[in-house]
Amino acid sequence: MMECGRCLALVLVAWPVLITADEVKRPQAAIYYPGAAYMTRVSGAMAGPQKTAPADALPGKQEIFSILQKVNSYQLAHPIGDAWQTADLTVDQARLPWRRATWYTGVMAVWKATRDPSFLEQAVRYGRVSHWGVGEEQLGANRLFPVQVWVEVYFAKKDRAMIEPAIKWLATSDPLTPAGQKRWYLDAPRSPREPPVPYADSLYGASALAMLAKATGDRKYIDIMNAFFDDVTGELFDKESGLFYRDTHFIGQRTANGKKILWSRGNGWVFAGIPRILDYLPKNDPSRQRYLEIFRRQAAALIKRQGADGLWRGNLDDPEQFPNPETSGTGFFCFGLAWGINHGVLNRAEHLPAVEKAWKGLTQCLSPEGKVLWGQLPGDQPTQVRQDDTHEYVTGAFLLAGSELYKLTRKK
Numbered sequence: 001m002m003e004c005g006r007c008l009a010l011v012l013v014a015w016p017v018l019i020t021a022d023e024v025k026r027p028q029a030a031i032y033y034p035g036a037a038y039m040t041r042v043s044g045a046m047a048g049p050q051k052t053a054p055a056d057a058l059p060g061k062q063e064i065f066s067i068l069q070k071v072n073s074y075q076l077a078h079p080i081g082d083a084w085q086t087a088d089l090t091v092d093q094a095r096l097p098w099r100r101a102t103w104y105t106g107v108m109a110v111w112k113a114t115r116d117p118s119f120l121e122q123a124v125r126y127g128r129v130s131h132w133g134v135g136e137e138q139l140g141a142n143r144l145f146p147v148q149v150w151v152e153v154y155f156a157k158k159d160r161a162m163i164e165p166a167i168k169w170l171a172t173s174d175p176l177t178p179a180g181q182k183r184w185y186l187d188a189p190r191s192p193r194e195p196p197v198p199y200a201d202s203l204y205g206a207s208a209l210a211m212l213a214k215a216t217g218d219r220k221y222i223d224i225m226n227a228f229f230d231d232v233t234g235e236l237f238d239k240e241s242g243l244f245y246r247d248t249h250f251i252g253q254r255t256a257n258g259k260k261i262l263w264s265r266g267n268g269w270v271f272a273g274i275p276r277i278l279d280y281l282p283k284n285d286p287s288r289q290r291y292l293e294i295f296r297r298q299a300a301a302l303i304k305r306q307g308a309d310g311l312w313r314g315n316l317d318d319p320e321q322f323p324n325p326e327t328s329g330t331g332f333f334c335f336g337l338a339w340g341i342n343h344g345v346l347n348r349a350e351h352l353p354a355v356e357k358a359w360k361g362l363t364q365c366l367s368p369e370g371k372v373l374w375g376q377l378p379g380d381q382p383t384q385v386r387q388d389d390t391h392e393y394v395t396g397a398f399l400l401a402g403s404e405l406y407k408l409t410r411k412k
Contacts, residue, residue: 058356061409067363067370068110068402072119074370075103075395097135099378100126101145102204103392105276106399108152109335113403123153132162134169140176141185141228143169144205148276151211163215166208170221178224185228187247198232199247199380204269207276214280225277226287233294242301243267243316246380259318263381267316268332271298272400275339292345295336299346302333303354310354310361311374314382324385327365327375331397334358338404359405362398372398 058064080099104123111119132150134143147166154162174180186196209225212218236245238260245251246266253261274295281288305316311330313319337355340346365373375394376385 058359058405058409061406064402064406064409065114065116067366068114068399068406070370071366071372071395071398071402072107072110072122072370074367075392076122078371080390080392095136096142097130097137098142098145098205099392101149103396103399104146104149105152106396106403108149109400109403110406111156112152113406120153120156123149124157127153127162132165134166138176139185139187139202140178141199141202141205143176144208147208148205148211151208151215154215155211163212166212167216170212170224178228183231185232190249197248198235200232200236200244200263200266201246201269201380203229203232204273204276206273207280210277210280222281222285222287229277230290237294238262241317242297244270244298250381255315255318255321257318257320259315259321261318261381262316264312264314264316264326264329265332265376266380267298267302268329268397271295271302271336272332272397274298275336275343278343295340295345299337299340299351302337303351306333306354306357307361309364310357310359311365314376314385318382322382322384325361325365325374326385327362327372328391328394328397329376330358330362331372331394331401334362334401335397335404338401338408342404342407355405355408359401362401 104126107119107123107126110116111123127150130146133146135146137143147163150162150166154160170177171179176184178184183196183198185198185202187199187202189196206225206229209221209228213221213225233244235248236251237243238245238251241260241262243262244267245261246263250261250263255261274291278288278291278295281291302312302316305319306312307319307325309325311325311327312333313324314322314326314329334355337346337351337358341348341351341355362372367373372390372394373387374385375390375397376383377389377391
């Protein structure tokens with residue numbers, strides 16, 4: 001995948017720029033550890049089971065909700081557009097809706113957990129501005145990201161106009177839709193000589209299909225989702241580690257330390273996406289067990305790789321490659337683990353300490369204003385992360401985590 005920025009004009013002439021649910025890297029920066037009011041240098045030895053003192057108990061639900069309000073309010077006041085894009089954020093979000101849509105999956109998760117009407121109305125406004133559309137990305141799977149938001153709003157408002165554009169798009173014969181091509185969900189080739197490939201990020205959008213099946217009563221959407229998920233998983237799931245490669249380019253690659261490249265956020269997209277599928281997949285569906293098996297394999301692999309500070313590093317197999325903490329993957333992992341406990345599919349005693357440590361680590365990565373720090377910028381592999389790095393999808397991952405923590409706290 002070609003990077004964006006100063007090369008954009010040349011790339012547009014030479015080859016279409018097809019931006020996945022992650023792209024663009026940043027230069028390396030100094031390594032620091034986030035603290036509530038200070039930063040100190042740390043080593044990269046963070047992987048493996050940690051022999052640390054027990055994490056603090058989870059805070060009360062009102063404290064969690066106050067944090068979620070603060071984080072969401074900060075993002076509303078500071079919408080993000082990239083320097084290489086236009087100054088019109090409405091246009092930018094139509095081109096790359098996955099970034100903002102991921103934030104709004106978190107917004108809707110907070111609404112479902114707390115029933116605070118301001119979160120639902122915020123999502124309704126986003127849908128109206130976006131005309132409930134799928135955006136203009138040239139990757140079919142990425143167009144599912146906003147559809148998740150629209151269908152969840154539809155369940156609350158019961159307005160068919162909110163999901164009709166998605167239904168029509170999926171039925172259109174086009175290379176980016178299941179009606180037009182068998183493998184409609186692939187990533188763009190990295191060069192004209194390479195074929196398109198499956199990518200792990202895409203699986204976060206799969207839940208939109210389960211949601212549409214519930215909204216319409218049409219089983220075909222589950223069949224489409226299962227074929228999509230099984231194909232991507234079959235190519236990218238590493239049975240040895242229990243984790244996913246981001247795409248096939250990374251299979252067989254090694255870091256300077258001889259470790260695999262198992263990208264944190266790439267796994268986060270999947271680990272957070274599976275619970276969202278299971279929330280809408282019928283309880284008696286024969287495919288349900290397959291999703292649970294993958295989810296449990298990931299969970300077991302993840303808790304072994306959590307840092308002593310509660311945060312995960314960019315490369316799950318080699319935390320020393322980029323030893324700074326990373327909050328987008330951590331947010332997704334915290335969400336998934338808490339969801340698993342809340343739904344009885346993960347053992348509470350075994351997984352709760354990891355959730356408690358993750359939430360404590362995430363909240364220590366907040367600025368006083370509510371900005372989620374240490375979030376890797378758009379990309380497709382582990383890179384260095386700087387303290388001030390963030391994006392709207394980082395906020396979304398944080399809100400997802402907090403929504404499940406809110407439910408978990410109520411069950412204590």
